[in-house]
Amino acid sequence: MSLASLLPVFALMTSLLAAVIIFTLPERSFRLRTLVNLGAAVIKLVLVGVMIWGIVQGRAYEVAFTMVPGVRFVLRADALSMLFAGLSALLWLLTTIYAVGYLEGSPNRSRFFGFFSLSVASTMGIALAGNLFTFFLFYEMLTLSTYPLVVHRGTPKALRAGRSYIIYTLCGGAVLLLAIAWLHGLVGDLSFRPGGYFAEVEDALRGPLSLIFVLLVAGLGVKAALVPLHGWLPQAMVAPAPVSALLHAVAVVKAGAFGIVRVVLEIYGLDAASDLGLLAGLAGVAAFTIIYGSARALYQVDLKRLLAFSTVSQVSYIILGLCLFGPVGVAGGLVHLVHQGIMKITLFFCAGNYAETLGVHRIDELDGAGERMPATSVAFTLGAFGMIGVPPLAGFTTKWIMGTGALAVGMDWVVVVLVVSSLLNAAYFLPILHRIWFGERQAAWPQERRWGRLETSAWLLWPALITAVLLILAGLLANLPVSPLSWVELIVAREVAL
């Protein structure tokens, strides 16, 4: 086993080790903790970069051993896993920077950053998992390591949210376990493989396989917040802003969506899944979720709660893209995995900035925020327009590709879904933007803090600005070979167009 093939393990270990070190650090050693955090994040980013480079060159990285008889533990870096791993490595770095600033001076930071690193390690594991079993392992680990983050504040509200989170996700995990065990009993250990396994399905297996698919999607759908399994997500927004950012943009909801991607593309195979009539149903659920999430967002008064419902809606784009039966639709869905992450993390960073700097949590308190915090507000505006799907931002690229993909296979109703969702997005984001930029400030800010020359702490400001720039670039330069879209096209070329 060469050193290079161990790269996935190293990538996993960076954050795992960081977690262990941080847990043992005393609360007051701020500098050392920050150093470990950022150092690990940078190293991980470099490792992921090396792997991406290797995969472009056609190399493959895989580590495997047998855990339980008949079941292997597989870590593997392929093009698809790098999409998710790259996203989480990049956003981890930014979120860590943000969190350092956000939690400055607050209690329990060792605990927070320890579990934070653990959840990133789990996310990494989810990205790199080479079969369903390994995926499940990290999927559950993610559940456990994010719980302390959700309840971090320790308020009754946070604890309630944590309880709801844990009930939803553990039940989802149980269903997923059942499905995986059943599938395993039926056909044995399945490594993820482009094109899937069930190109030709025996008639006897059709029934069980369909049922297993439903169970798998139900289990994964809890994290992906598919309606009606989304109930935990809007509650979980009581967590500190960097956690919400991480949960919504990278870790939890994406883990669910990514799992569905793996199942559809690399276990069942696109053709088999649609042949069994499963994708049509999934598309319906995803479409309903998209509309429902947006519609609920319309009635929220709390900014983060609104963003949470927006996540419910946006994540289903990924799933809807998968259901479009064709390479274009799949590309649209996959690229949204990255795009939604960047956009949503920007929005959550900004929401956190408003809360932390001005004490603003409710939408109707935002009047005139643009005057006081122009840079944050610009980032928020970009994120919001990205969500609406205004070109040249990242969200437009997704919508455009998904739209053409849907039309190409004759699913015209998807365009209606896209348009209605964009309208709803506009309907809840634009009034906020109006308040930010054109609202008249009447009263003093609820709880204002000052940071000298900058509008807020530099730790808080820069991550938001960087992600805002990224969300412009991801859309504006979508055709460049380094863009997420190009990487997705590489994946699709390997996955679908076999």
Place this chain on the structure above:
Amino acid sequence: MTPWLMAGLLFTPLAWAVLTLLVNFNRGRLISWLGILVQVVVSLGLWAAVAGDGGFHYQLGGWPAPLGIELRVDGLAVTFVLLTALVAAACGWHASIYLDPAKAWHRYFWPLFWFLWAGLNGVWLGGDLFNLYVGLELISLSAVGLVALGGESAALRAAIRYLMAALLGSLAYLLGVALIYGQFGSLSIAGVSRLLGEAGTAPGQTLPLLLMLFGLTLKTALFPMHGWLPPAHGIARSPVSALLSALVVKASFYIAARIWLDLGGYLGSYGLAQLIGGLGAIAVIWGSWRALWQAKLKQVVAYSSVAQIGYLFLLFPLTWGVAEPVSLQAQQGITLQIISHALAKAAMFLAAGNLIMSVGSNRVDALAGVSRFLPFSLFSFGLAGVSLMGLPPSGGFAAKWLLLQSSLASGQWWWLPVLLAGGLLSAAYVFRVYRASFMERAGTDRFFHPSRSLEVIPMILALLSLGLGLVAGPVLSVMVLPFGEGGGQ
């Protein structure tokens, strides 16, 4: 070399029991540390020997059965021997710091501890029914004594209750053994099994099996005969609770399982297997449910034991009348469950003891705000909880996975919801404790940090239980090792 190992294994505990009886707690502690070291080394050596060359039968003192004592030293037995060494060493180490030497009656801890260990080793290695009985009695009596060490009147009450249950169980078992001897003229399990295989079954032979199983399940606290367990485990000192939950109840189950696997095929029936499995399933749900509503931390853990032991009884339906590979899968699953539960539950009790010591109260809601102090023990508690919930990569997960697979493969799908719901319910009670620790409450600034080694011990056990899933393959491969020569007589 093997004779030395065997001698060390069986006689060191007895010798140390006598030695420590003569001295006070502090000296007993010093002597016991030496003994623990010897035991661990010997257990490891035996395990390595069996892992390398396969199992064997051993006649104690060179006399063959039925006069002498015949020991069956197979992969499964040495695995449990090693497990016992690990857990007992951890509990002994913990107790040596945890127990207050100033209390006079604590000096009896060490002799009882060593008698218990001797009994356990006897049970794991015992090859015939009567020797097993002797081991079992030794275990029961020393366990009762250990419970009574709590010193309070409640502890004594619980100990008496435990004693009654244990005696009743022993009597039933002994009656069964006597009937078997009367019918077959042999006490060796393997021998009876061979006789049954040659002659076939006759009516009335099921009774001894039923009697033995009743006695053993009573000692294992199978629902609805679990009433004695939570008070006894809850009231005992933490290291004692850990020993009781991790090892003692497993001993009676181990005997029941050996009897079932060798004789159940002839004497058991589908209905019996399903009945026992069903009771186990109810135990899983009922125990978890009760655990969820306990106000005292250690009662939570104790009821959790009732639930976790319930899983073990799924062995009966999943090995009766099913294909060989499926049965093997179930056996492996149950074995993993025993090991991981032993490690996790020991870790949990020890951690709970530390937490109680830290906050000065044994109530769950007294933990409010504790997580702010980042107590190691809380973390160990959580990690052990992961294994109890059956989440990956813990041993509990590997066990659950194998049980799921064998339920599916044997077509007994009705165990699936039990397995899944049990996991969810255990998550519920573990998270209840966690939730309490995250609660922010004013005035919880006092926190006593126990000494480092007290905190490290449960952590090691919890990590072992968590990592077990990752190395389940190698561990299981030792357990299924065949005997080096032919079976016993």
Place this chain on the structure above:
Amino acid sequence: MFESASFVLFAVTLPFASLLLALRSGLQRAYCYSLPVLPLPALMIALLSDPGWLLSLPGLLHGGLWGMDDLRRAFLLLTAMLWLAAGVFALGYMKGYLKADNLRRFCVFWALTLAGNLGLTIAEDIASFYGFFALMTFAAYGLVVHEGTDEANRAGRVYLVMAVGGEMAILAGLLMAAQLAGSDLLADLPATIAGAEQRGLIMLLLLAGFGVKAGLPLLHFWLPLAHPVAPTPASAVLSGAMIKAGLLGWLVTLPFGEVSLPGWGDLLVIVGAVGSLGGAVLGLRQQQPKTVLAYSSISQMGFITLMVGAALASADVVVTLFAVMALFALHHGLAKGSLFLATAMTLPRSRIGQWLMWLLVALPGLSLAGLPFTSGAVAKLAMKEVLKPDHFAFAAAPYLPALMSAGAVATMLLVWRFLWLQRAVGKIGRNPVAMWVGWGLSLAGSLILFWYLPWHGAVPEKTWPTAITGEAWSLIWPILMATLMAAVAPRSVRQR
């Protein structure tokens, strides 16, 4: 050199780069002074480069392609000139009217709207066209609600709701067309749409989507609300330049010249007639000069809609019609811009000065009505020339001349109404120099420079002075008639 990649990129990115000036509040004044500079490079491109150049930007969006042909040149000219004049005007206007603390915000939205408006004019691929269009739409909201009054906020809300709806219609239409075409270039769309199975749906989506901007009847509600409440220089560009973006959208996407669609022609002629006459009727009932001007814009866009209908109806006259539409757009944009700017001008003290001032205010209005020797006369005559009924075969064609005459009368009536109202609110005082210069620029553009600008190559060749002299009566009688009506109507109303 003006069509070189670097200069085009410079021209497009200059408004974006100017946003850097917004970073420091100390640079606010400098930012204000940079506003007139922003459209200058684009103006140079429009004036000095030959149409036909293309600039390929493969990394941009889904593969960018920018370029300029005759049609786009006319629009670019109009856009750049009007933004320039309004920018200069804004320098003075801001001093007098705008709150100092909001100046920076105004400049930012100004620059962004400008960037969108210029960019969409030269975009030849779908994604960047739609992108610039959306940028203009959303940034213009900032201009509409700038004053922050309840009225402005209400207008802004209506604007935004309709604009977003329009954007979505455009998105859906473009998506369908692009998917069928399998191409990301605008140039491929008309042919694809012409042959598409769902032609009707796609055309309806695009017509409605761009129609929101162009103020089609029933899609126009936002326009009389939003144009007047914006700060005056913003009103000028909204009504003069941005309204034409909707027209350009139609011209580059709909299947002109591919098939003749008489049914669509009829429909659009009816819509255009409703727009031109209905807009005028509604406009006459207004009490605010700027609102009257906004209705006048709706009415004028109605004329253009007539031509769009005609062009859809018959594929063979499309080239000429395009040229005339471009000419008409140029004429109307400059004149309307000048009229809007005039609403903020105060009158000089001396009586002669006042008379002169009124003349200058009225001239672009008369030009709209087609007064001989104004840009309006050229536009009217060219329109008349191509809309001769014998060129067309669709049902509504015979009514075109009558409609045009009625429209001319209506236009002139609106101009009178505007002047009447403007006189009532006209104040005496001094204007900042920049306002004089800005207004003067737009006036000069409308009255003089118009003659020297490079027109669309396919405009019917004529010696215009002669032609105008020849047709003088036909141009003048609607004006006279409207004047007569304007003189009589108030009295008859008063007598009753």
